[in-house]
Amino acid sequence: MTLAIIGGTGLTQIAELSITGEQTLETPFGSPSAPYVFGELNGHSLIFLARHGNPHRIPPHKINYRANIWGLHQLGATEIIGVAAVGGIGAAMEPAKIAIPTQLIDYSYGREHTFFADELEHVTHIDFTEPYTPSLRQRILRAANTAGIEVYDGGVYGCTQGPRLETIAEIKRMANDGCDLVGMTGMPEAALARELEIPYANISVVANWAAGIVDGEITMAEIEKNLLTGMSNAIKLLKATVLSSPT
Numbered sequence: 001m002t003l004a005i006i007g008g009t010g011l012t013q014i015a016e017l018s019i020t021g022e023q024t025l026e027t028p029f030g031s032p033s034a035p036y037v038f039g040e041l042n043g044h045s046l047i048f049l050a051r052h053g054n055p056h057r058i059p060p061h062k063i064n065y066r067a068n069i070w071g072l073h074q075l076g077a078t079e080i081i082g083v084a085a086v087g088g089i090g091a092a093m094e095p096a097k098i099a100i101p102t103q104l105i106d107y108s109y110g111r112e113h114t115f116f117a118d119e120l121e122h123v124t125h126i127d128f129t130e131p132y133t134p135s136l137r138q139r140i141l142r143a144a145n146t147a148g149i150e151v152y153d154g155g156v157y158g159c160t161q162g163p164r165l166e167t168i169a170e171i172k173r174m175a176n177d178g179c180d181l182v183g184m185t186g187m188p189e190a191a192l193a194r195e196l197e198i199p200y201a202n203i204s205v206v207a208n209w210a211a212g213i214v215d216g217e218i219t220m221a222e223i224e225k226n227l228l229t230g231m232s233n234a235i236k237l238l239k240a241t242v243l244s245s246p247t
């Protein structure tokens with residue numbers, strides 16, 4: 001088993017990872033966001049990729065999601081955990097908290113979102129009833145429980161286009177649609193992993209209340225402060241998950 005972690009805003013590297021190597025790749029779909037970092041955590045080998053590049057420079061709508069996932073497949077990743085900063089819509093999704101969503105709605109557009117576009121022998125439709133692999137989600141939840149890390153089990157992740165944050169009306173619409181969380185990078189990442197049949201789950205770290213959930217504007221200072229706490233818990237959760245993973 002080789003677990004891969006895709007780190008988002010606030011998680012460009014994992015300091016606890018003892019690095020054993022690094023690889024820059026080209027894929028038929030172009031260049032991934034950054035070199036893949038190979039490392040060991042608690043005796044388990046894993047692959048880390050900084051979704052926005054390292055340093056953090058690629059905005060959500062410009063990320064080459066296909067190259068990122070293809071590269072992980074080429075390197076033999078057998079499961080992927082995507083970590084993402086999000087805004088909280090649902091009452092339980094307080095800033096600095098962590099959620100392990102079960103569902104998603106995709107509001108993004110214009111992104112290269114499938115491997116099944118060209119030179120097909122036949123048209124392919126993946127099943128996406130459960131966008132996050134239930135068994136991987138359960139492992140993360142069990143690890144959280146064992147390590148005493150508070151996480152919210154469930155939630156609907158809504159993926160917006162970015163890079164701007166949303167309007168109050170947009171968040172109201174998303175709440176009406178059933179979204180609990182709003183982020184910009186959850187799709188097409190999850191669907192591409194499914195197309196290549198790689199189990200995939202998401203760890204969402206709440207950076208702020210989404211627009212209009214509380215009064216006032218959303219500030220970068222607020223986002224950075226909450227991510228500092230939230231991501232340090234997410235790293236603990238990743239470590240606990242890795243510890244409980246089959247080697």
Ligand code: HPA
Nearest residue numbers: 085086087182183184207
């Ligand atoms: N909206 C979209 N993406 C985000 C947010 C938000 O409020 N916070 C962090 N990522």
